[in-house]
Amino acid sequence: MSHDHGHHKETFITKYIFSIDHKMIAKQYLISGLLMGIIGVALSLFFRMQIAWPEESFEVFKIFLGEKMAPGGVMRNDIYLALVTIHGTIMVFFVLTAGLSGTFSNLLIPLQIGARDMASGFMNMLSFWLFFVSCVVMIASLFVESGPASAGWTIYPPLSALEEAIPGSGMGMTLWLVSMAIFIASSLMGSLNYIVTVINLRTNGMTMTRLPLTVWAFFITAIIGVISFPVLFSAALLLIFDRSFGTSFYLSDIFIKGEVLHYQGGSPVLFEHLFWFLGHPEVYIVLLPALGITSEVIATNSRKPIFGYRAMIASIIAIAFLSTIVWGHHMFISGMNPFLGSVFTFTTLLIAIPSAVKAFNYITTLWKGNLQLNPGMLFSIGLVSTFITGGLTGIILGDSTLDINVHDTYFVVAHFHLVMGISALYGFFAGVYHWFPRMFGRMMNKTQGYIHFWVTAVCAYGVFFPMHFIGMAGLPRRYYTNSNFPLFDELADTNVLITMFALVGAAFQLVFFWNFFYSIFKGKKAPMNPWRSTTLEWTAPVEHIHGNWPGELPTVHRWPYDYSKPGHDEDFVPQTTPMKEGEVELHH
Amino acid sequence: MNGLLILLIIVLLGIAAWQLSKIYSLTQIGTKRDDSGIANDRDNNINGYLMFAFVAFIYIVTIISFVKCGSFVLDTPASEHGKDYDNLMNISFVIIFIVQTFTQFLLHYFAFKYRGKEGQKALYFADNNKLEAIWTIIPVIVLAVLILYGLYTWNQIMYVDEDEEVINIELYAKQFGWEARYSGEDNTLGKANVRYIKDVNTLGVDMADAASQDDKVVAEIHLPVGKKIHFRMRSQDVLHSAYMPHFRAQMNCVPGMVTEFAFVPTITTADMRATDMMMKKVDGINKIRAKKSQKLIAEGKPALEPYTFDYLLLCNKICGASHYNMQLKIIVESEADYKKWLASQKTLSAVIKEANAPKVDPATTPDATNVVVDSTKTLAQVTAKK
Numbered sequence: 012m013s014h015d016h017g018h019h020k021e022t023f024i025t026k027y028i029f030s031i032d033h034k035m036i037a038k039q040y041l042i043s044g045l046l047m048g049i050i051g052v053a054l055s056l057f058f059r060m061q062i063a064w065p066e067e068s069f070e071v072f073k074i075f076l077g078e079k080m081a082p083g084g085v086m087r088n089d090i091y092l093a094l095v096t097i098h099g100t101i102m103v104f105f106v107l108t109a110g111l112s113g114t115f116s117n118l119l120i121p122l123q124i125g126a127r128d129m130a131s132g133f134m135n136m137l138s139f140w141l142f143f144v145s146c147v148v149m150i151a152s153l154f155v156e157s158g159p160a161s162a163g164w165t166i167y168p169p170l171s172a173l174e175e176a177i178p179g180s181g182m183g184m185t186l187w188l189v190s191m192a193i194f195i196a197s198s199l200m201g202s203l204n205y206i207v208t209v210i211n212l213r214t215n216g217m218t219m220t221r222l223p224l225t226v227w228a229f230f231i232t233a234i235i236g237v238i239s240f241p242v243l244f245s246a247a248l249l250l251i252f253d254r255s256f257g258t259s260f261y262l263s264d265i266f267i268k269g270e271v272l273h274y275q276g277g278s279p280v281l282f283e284h285l286f287w288f289l290g291h292p293e294v295y296i297v298l299l300p301a302l303g304i305t306s307e308v309i310a311t312n313s314r315k316p317i318f319g320y321r322a323m324i325a326s327i328i329a330i331a332f333l334s335t336i337v338w339g340h341h342m343f344i345s346g347m348n349p350f351l352g353s354v355f356t357f358t359t360l361l362i363a364i365p366s367a368v369k370a371f372n373y374i375t376t377l378w379k380g381n382l383q384l385n386p387g388m389l390f391s392i393g394l395v396s397t398f399i400t401g402g403l404t405g406i407i408l409g410d411s412t413l414d415i416n417v418h419d420t421y422f423v424v425a426h427f428h429l430v431m432g433i434s435a436l437y438g439f440f441a442g443v444y445h446w447f448p449r450m451f452g453r454m455m456n457k458t459q460g461y462i463h464f465w466v467t468a469v470c471a472y473g474v475f476f477p478m479h480f481i482g483m484a485g486l487p488r489r490y491y492t493n494s495n496f497p498l499f500d501e502l503a504d505t506n507v508l509i510t511m512f513a514l515v516g517a518a519f520q521l522v523f524f525w526n527f528f529y530s531i532f533k534g535k536k537a538p539m540n541p542w543r544s545t546t547l548e549w550t551a552p553v554e555h556i557h558g559n560w561p562g563e564l565p566t567v568h569r570w571p572y573d574y575s576k577p578g579h580d581e582d583f584v585p586q587t588t589p590m591k592e593g594e595v596e597l598h599h
Numbered sequence: 600m601n602g603l604l605i606l607l608i609i610v611l612l613g614i615a616a617w618q619l620s621k622i623y624s625l626t627q628i629g630t631k632r633d634d635s636g637i638a639n640d641r642d643n644n645i646n647g648y649l650m651f652a653f654v655a656f657i658y659i660v661t662i663i664s665f666v667k668c669g670s671f672v673l674d675t676p677a678s679e680h681g682k683d684y685d686n687l688m689n690i691s692f693v694i695i696f697i698v699q700t701f702t703q704f705l706l707h708y709f710a711f712k713y714r715g716k717e718g719q720k721a722l723y724f725a726d727n728n729k730l731e732a733i734w735t736i737i738p739v740i741v742l743a744v745l746i747l748y749g750l751y752t753w754n755q756i757m758y759v760d761e762d763e764e765v766i767n768i769e770l771y772a773k774q775f776g777w778e779a780r781y782s783g784e785d786n787t788l789g790k791a792n793v794r795y796i797k798d799v800n801t802l803g804v805d806m807a808d809a810a811s812q813d814d815k816v817v818a819e820i821h822l823p824v825g826k827k828i829h830f831r832m833r834s835q836d837v838l839h840s841a842y843m844p845h846f847r848a849q850m851n852c853v854p855g856m857v858t859e860f861a862f863v864p865t866i867t868t869a870d871m872r873a874t875d876m877m878m879k880k881v882d883g884i885n886k887i888r889a890k891k892s893q894k895l896i897a898e899g900k901p902a903l904e905p906y907t908f909d910y911l912l913l914c915n916k917i918c919g920a921s922h923y924n925m926q927l928k929i930i931v932e933s934e935a936d937y938k939k940w941l942a943s944q945k946t947l948s949a950v951i952k953e954a955n956a957p958k959v960d961p962a963t964t965p966d967a968t969n970v971v972v973d974s975t976k977t978l979a980q981v982t983a984k985k
Contacts, residue, residue, distance in 0.1 A: 089920035163917045169854055170837040170918060176774065177919045263855025266793035266803065267774070267836040279838055279853055314715070316725040344840065345851050346832075346858035349757035353750050360742045360749075364735060370702060371734040377709035379722035384646035384714060385638045392650065392710050396657075399702050403695040406742075410749040412756065413688055416673070416847045419840060419915045454636025461642070462619055465649060469656065476660050480668035485844030487915040490923035496913075497906035500884045500891075505668060535634050542637070575721040582720060 021557065029140075031132030032557050036139050037118035038450060041443070044110020045524070047146055051101035052517050058094045061086045063510035065492035080158070088491040092161040093179050095489055097153065099164030100187070104194055105149065107297040107435045109142050112236075115300055115442050116205050116229040118450065122548035123223050125214025125565050127558040130207040134200050141197035145190045152186035160187035163489065165290065168261040168282050172253050175267045184254070188247050195244045202233035202240075209233075214547075216567035220324075221586065223546050223571040224310075224317060227324050228303025231331045232296050238335060239292040246285035253277070283345050287338035294431050295334040299327060301438020302369060302398075305391040307571075308441050309373055311544045312388035313380030314582050316572035319372045326365035326372075333362045343411040344418055352411040359409035363402070370399050381575070381582070385542070386460025387445035393468050394437035400472075401429025404479065419489075422482025425475045433471045440464075443527070448541045452553040453534030459526040463519060470516025477505050545585050546571050569596060640717055647714030654707035658700070670883075674876050677910065677931065678846040679863040680756045685847070687752055694741060759861045765829040768820070770912070771802050772832065772839035772852040774919045777912055777927040778802060779820050781941060783813030793835050793854075799954045803835070804947055815944045820912065820929045822864045823937035829861040842915035843929065845871075851916055864931045871931075872908050881908050 021030075030036060057076070060069060068084035080090040117135065121128055129135045152159045161179025162171035166187070174181040209222075209230045222230075252258040253274075261282045262274035310317040317323060339347065339355030373395045382388065404426040407413045417423065440463075447455050481502045486493060493499040493506075540549035547567070551559045565587045573584035578594065590596070638646070676685050713721075759765065769780040769788050780802055782788045789811020795803040804811045822828055832841050834852035841860070842849045850860040871877055884906050892902035914925035932940070945953075 087920075088923070092917065092920065092922070161920075167838050167917070173837070176837050264793045265836055265854050266796050271794050271796070274855075276855075278855060280856070313713075314721040316723065318724065319726055319731050321726075322731050344849050346853045346856060349753065352757065353753060356749060356753065357746055360746050363742055364738050367738040368731065368735055372731075374702065374705050374709060375724075375730065377706070377713060379724065380709075380713045381715045381719045381721040382643065382647070382710060382713050383638050384643045384650075384710070388638075389646060392706065395706055396653075396703060399706070400657075400699060403699055406695060406745065407688070407691050410687070410691070410745065412684060412749045412752040413691065415756070415849050416684065416844060418849055419842075448636075456634075457636050457638060457642065461646060468653065472657065472660055477664055477668055480664055480671050483673060484671035485673050485842075485913075487842065487913060489917045491920075492923055495924045496911070496926065497884055497888065497903075498908075498911065500887045500906070501880070502671060503887070505671075535636060537636070541635075572725065575723050577723055 026555075029136055031128070031136045032555075033117045033121050033129050033132070033135060034450070034555065034559075036135055037114050039139050040109060040113035040117060040142070041450075043143060043146060044106050044114060045527070047101050047105040048110065049524075050150070051098050051106055052520065054094045054098040054101070056514060056517055057086070058091055058098070059510040059513045061091055061491065062493075063507040065494050089161055089177055089179060090158060091491040092163070092177070092489060093159045093183070096160050096163050096166075096179070097149070100149065100160075100191075102432065103164060103293065103297065104191070105146060107432070107439070108198065108293070109194070111435060111439045111442070112229065112232060112296065112300045113139070113142065113201060115225070115304060115446070116201070116233070118446060119223075119225050119548060120205055120208050120229055121212070122449070122551060122559060123226050123546050123571075124209060124212060124217050125547050125560075125567065126208060126212035127560070127564070129204045130212060131204055135204050138197045138200035138204065141193050141200070145194035145197060148186055148190035148193065152183050152190065155182045155186065157181040157183060159183040165286055166250070167286075168250060168253065168279050169265055172250060172262060173265070173267060173272075188251055191247055192244060195240045195247075198236055198240050202236040205229055205233040206237065214564045214567060220321070221567055221570045224306035224320070224323055224327075225300075225303040227327055228299045228306070231327050232299045235292045235331050235334060236296050239289040239296075242285055243289035246282060246289070249285075250282065280342070280345055280347060283342050284338070287341045288335075290341065291338040292331075292334045294427070295330055297435045298431050298438075299330065301394060301435040301441075302327070304438045304442040304445070305373070305394050307546070308387045308391040308445050309376050310572050310574060311445075311542050312383040312385055312391070313376050314383065314574045315376055315380045316574055317372070318375040319368070320570065320572060322368055323372055326368045329365040330362060333358060333365070337362065337409075340409050340411070340414070343414045349411075356409060356411045360406065362409075363406060366398075366402055370395060370402075383542070385444065386455070386457055386464055387441045387443075389461070389464040390437045390441035390444065393464065394434050394441065396468075397429045397433045397437065397471065401426055401431070401434060401475075405430060416485070417482055419487055420482040421478050421486050421488055424488050425478035425482060428478075429471075429475050433475070440523070445542065446548075447527075447530065448537030449548055449553075451531050451534070452537055453530050454537045454541065455530045455534060456526050459522050463523045463526070466519040466522075467516055470512045470519070473512030474509050474516065477509055481505055543581070543583050545573055545583050547586055550585065550587055638715070640715065643715040647711045650707045650714075651711035654703055657703050657707075670880065673844055675866070675871070675874060676845070676847050677864055677866045677871060678848065679865055680752070681847040681862075681865075683752045683755065687748055690748070691745060694745070756862075759827075759829055759859065763827060765827045765861060766823070767829050767831065769802070770830050770832045770841050770852065772834040772841065772914065772918075772925075774836050775914075775921040775925045777841075777914075777925065779817050779927070780804070780947075781815040781817060781944070782810075783815055783946060785810055785813060788831065789814050791833070796835070799950055800947065802833075806948065806951065812946065812948045814947045815941070816947050816950070817944055818927075820927060821937050821940045822929065822931045823934040824864055824867045824931050826934065827861055827863045830859065832858045832860070837918050838916045839914045839918045839925070840916035842913045843910065844913070845910050849915060867931045867933065868908075868910060869932075871910070877908050881906060
């Protein structure tokens, strides 16, 4: 199997476990991400059931949550918050950051720029294994006696700092912080590797403006990761100090359980600033790779060049830059100076401009194409759809005035799930369907892929569209039950409907899992370039070679989007094809 | 039982999916069996039509949501700035719906129209500066309008004129409830810090401060209609958020700091109850409650009380296990009624005097937790204490 590359022989352990090969590490990220995804989604179904049928007893709760978390099958109210917290944490960080970016940055950066591996294979391995450890710690926190972290995925102190405030802020929160610290270390190692690899290891002819948009997206994502994750790390560190060593960075004047605590002079608003300095770029750390994947998949399957290649790069950079100066829009009503609110409204709404450019460029790419509606393509089109629907409501939330009354309601939940949750997930699926043949040398079943997409698409809108309305009714998020407010009684049926859609949508993800695991072993053998794509990854042999190409590295002669170029027989011209005499490189 | 049912539904759906895929592959018979995993013309056709159907689905879901859920949306703002708020919201929504309808149509229609066919060739169209300029400039103009209008409204709402005549009220949040403190005759709230909390002085008001003497702590908020109310929010333990949706008002309550929000209530509780919109809403809610009550009675549980509308103060920042149960009634009434109500409330100093008068208990002598510190002042005393 293993193609000896002169340097070392791969044993089972070095090939499958402590591998330094980027393709294997990508698969490791993918599988871990998918498994974390199952847990994250399952938790959301549990709390959705609680919202729809408040304080009812469920067999599944007895089985999965046990007698302690759900006495008699009825979920405890602090456990509800714990599930919300861990769902958010797992989905944002473990699935959509590590799972998505980890998988596709690792797989595609070396293959698409024509490199034999990442700049540092060892650091790459370390990055995965730290990620794995952080997964284990996060999962372990679910089994802590006092319950997992329950202060929301944003872990605002004092709630997250004081055990007296909620039981989950004891051991559960400690493990959460430890897990995140390890996760950040992993993420930084990965990101640095991606940046260095893209800058240094591009093959002959692969200039920056001949990079596929996927690589551009991963590259910029890695840069914002490196800029913002350390800030979360320091925020977490200070929180650990407050929790364990009695400092007062975030805490002041607290009276709880009949006692005044010693904290003096700190401010929870400081934590909010530090948290969202990562927290907002994080949204784009999740979304940009998905948009990169979409660009690639849409161009390939439209058999057309991506429209406005340079504008796409510019908009990625603009979004990345703006993403670091908009964090305050999460804090309009936090008590910070209203003038800051004005500044952040301005910068936030500016993001709509590069986003609009991207959306219109995708639509124009479809125009007069020859669309090959493969499952990956459907998910990419789906992404553009949810990105628009979810993005538009951002105009409301980014406006400090309008945020006053919808802040922290279900309107927000609907908005960010569509624009970053569902969109990024679609990008993830698009990537899996598209590069599965490259990863496993086999094809996924397309019919199952179609069923997966269409049911998911209907359910995603079914869940999140009505949610806007219950948010505009003033229903706060993170309520264990709404039955204490007769005012909200009329929303109950809608909540049941949302939960139904969520259950059906989640159930149909099983089609994907079946398709995925079945196809790894039993799928039809894939041809070398099944989608007839121009990029370099399809010029490397399917079988596992450490070093990617058996002989010389390929040389690049053109940009990655020469689809249906006049003057060529095929409707795609691989990047390795030299320019014909007199042929012009159309993009400038 | 429920769990079992859900499990059953999931299994059935799984079977349905499996059968669907079989039917789908049966439709492929006659053509040649295709297990390539790559879309052929037939797939492009089917999915192309489904794409077109999907834009219809989006429109239908939108319309159904508006018809079924439109009445949920908060209507008739009960505050002065609420009108501006709703205005801005409506403008934003109109823009959003135009863009949404238009772009979703283009996206899905193109996906349908240009679905792949054998032998069809795509147009090599990589760039067009004019087009890109158009869809950069149009959002810029639209956003400029929204930003300017938004910021104008924001400044109107958030900055309270110092000279303006206002009624000062403190909202005090704790796990899990609200209290309010009225500033009394002098219209000045006395100093306060959690370190002064003792017995009935649950808000930690500094009773040595002259301004504190006439402050009144109450368990229900009454507001005079048409007067500007300046709320100052405090929290004693974790973050809370004072959310008054009907007034389009919200501000976080942050331990260690005082936050502010001001508005003018414009509709009394009684008038609000009498609006058509509210009568219809309450009627609908009571029908739902009556139905629920029938079920409860059948189970031998007490029936639900019928609902009458009241303005509410809710907590809207995750604050602990009972976050979902933190509310306070707000009553907006005529100034005369408001004054009558306020006069009937005891001042905090009277309440404290009363509580201390009859029993002389040696156990309530000042203890270490009641060290006198003004939160705005130095840390020195606290550190020294340790």
